[in-house]
Amino acid sequence: xxxxxxxxxxxxxxxxxxxxxxxxxxxxxxxxxxxxxxxxxxxxxxxxxxxxxxxxxxxxxxxxxxxxxxxxxxxxxxxxxxxxxxxxxxxxxxxxxxxxxxxxxxxxxxxxxxxxxxxxxxxxxxxxxxxxxxxxxxxxxxxxxxxxxxxxxxxxxxxxxxxxxxxxxxxxxxxxxx
Amino acid sequence: xxxxxxxxxxxxxxxxxxxxxxxxxxxxxxxxxxxxxxxxxxxxxxxxxxxxxxxxxxxxxxxxxxxxxxxxxxxxxxxxxxxxxxxxxxxxxxxxxxxxxxxxxxxxxxxxxxxxxxxxxxxxxxxxxxxxxxxxxxxxxxxxxxxxxxxxxxxxxxxxxxxxxxxxxxxxxxxxxx
Numbered sequence: 001x002x003x004x005x006x007x008x009x010x011x012x013x014x015x016x017x018x019x020x021x022x023x024x025x026x027x028x029x030x031x032x033x034x035x036x037x038x039x040x041x042x043x044x045x046x047x048x049x050x051x052x053x054x055x056x057x058x059x060x061x062x063x064x065x066x067x068x069x070x071x072x073x074x075x076x077x078x079x080x081x082x083x084x085x086x087x088x089x090x091x092x093x094x095x096x097x098x099x100x101x102x103x104x105x106x107x108x109x110x111x112x113x114x115x116x117x118x119x120x121x122x123x124x125x126x127x128x129x130x131x132x133x134x135x136x137x138x139x140x141x142x143x144x145x146x147x148x149x150x151x152x153x154x155x156x157x158x159x160x161x162x163x164x165x166x167x168x169x170x171x172x173x174x175x176x177x178x
Numbered sequence: 179x180x181x182x183x184x185x186x187x188x189x190x191x192x193x194x195x196x197x198x199x200x201x202x203x204x205x206x207x208x209x210x211x212x213x214x215x216x217x218x219x220x221x222x223x224x225x226x227x228x229x230x231x232x233x234x235x236x237x238x239x240x241x242x243x244x245x246x247x248x249x250x251x252x253x254x255x256x257x258x259x260x261x262x263x264x265x266x267x268x269x270x271x272x273x274x275x276x277x278x279x280x281x282x283x284x285x286x287x288x289x290x291x292x293x294x295x296x297x298x299x300x301x302x303x304x305x306x307x308x309x310x311x312x313x314x315x316x317x318x319x320x321x322x323x324x325x326x327x328x329x330x331x332x333x334x335x336x337x338x339x340x341x342x343x344x345x346x347x348x349x350x351x352x353x354x355x356x
Contacts, residue, residue: 016212135349139325142328147190154317154319158313
């Protein structure tokens with residue numbers, strides 16, 4: 001049972017630029033179409049958990065719905081699911097620990113935790129077990145940060161590094177609660 | 179002629195914790211005493227450039243003076259060099275580009291740029307050519323950040339990754355000005 005982050009950042013730790021844009025994520029040529037571990041990650045997980053901002057961002061992209069697994073959206077302000085997504089997206093509310101207990105009880109054991117604010121909220125309660133962080137070799141100098149304030153430090157183990165497209169480095173961390 | 183950063187950060191990009199401490203840098207057991215590339219880096223450089231905060235931090239450590247090469251300290255407020263360091267530490271003032279022109283003209287071609295504020299000031303003027311960033315597998319959740327605001331993005335090339343002590347990952351980046 002793991003809560004897993006799989007996300008790309010700039011060298012300076014931003015997940016979106018100053019204008020909220022993510023074009024810089026695709027600035028590196030990827031002629032062989034490497035999936036950079038995403039397919040293996042997605043096969044492992046049972047569901048996604050994201051915030052409303054991330055859902056809105058995905059819905060705003062002019063692409064087919066990209067997720068073949070249930071998406072649980074954390075929102076205290078949303079009251080309904082956008083039309084045509086009622087069988088794909090599910091609203092969840094309340095304390096994170098209660099939500100997780102409920103989801104895990106329903107068989108959603110490995111969760112893909114996505115979106116900066118959601119990841120930060122999980123980390124504040126020490127609820128992240130694994131992080132796969134893909135670093136794009138750019139300094140953005142501002143934008144939406146991946147990480148936020150914590151009450152105290154959280155130690156991780158560094159598991160491995162992968163390099164893609166001769167440019168992008170991906171690091172695997174596992175929470176070390178010893 | 180390169181201006182080189184060689185520094186360790188937490189996963190969330192801090193170079194000192196909330197109390198200004200750096201004990202967490204040494205939290206990873208290093209039984210074989212790996213120098214993590216520092217000796218090779220130091221051999222390459224001709225001099226160091228740092229800010230007053232970094233100088234004060236080094237002077238406050240209860241250790242022998244660690245640098246066998248000249249240290250140029252950027253400070254507009256310092257008026258003299260601490261006693262007994264007059265042949266090791268040299269005060270420089272003025273615009274960074276003028277300082278660099280002067281230093282390079284005197285044969286100091288490869289410079290080790292150290293300290294968060296100094297690195298940020300160099301990056302603001304796009305004066306960093308290489309960065310060797312060693313990531314300690316901890317989220318500090320606050321402290322002194324390595325990176326700061328930039329006017330616009332700066333692209334880098336990812337050159338290589340090294341892993342030390344089964345825990346620490348070191349990434350080499352070179353500025354891509356194309």
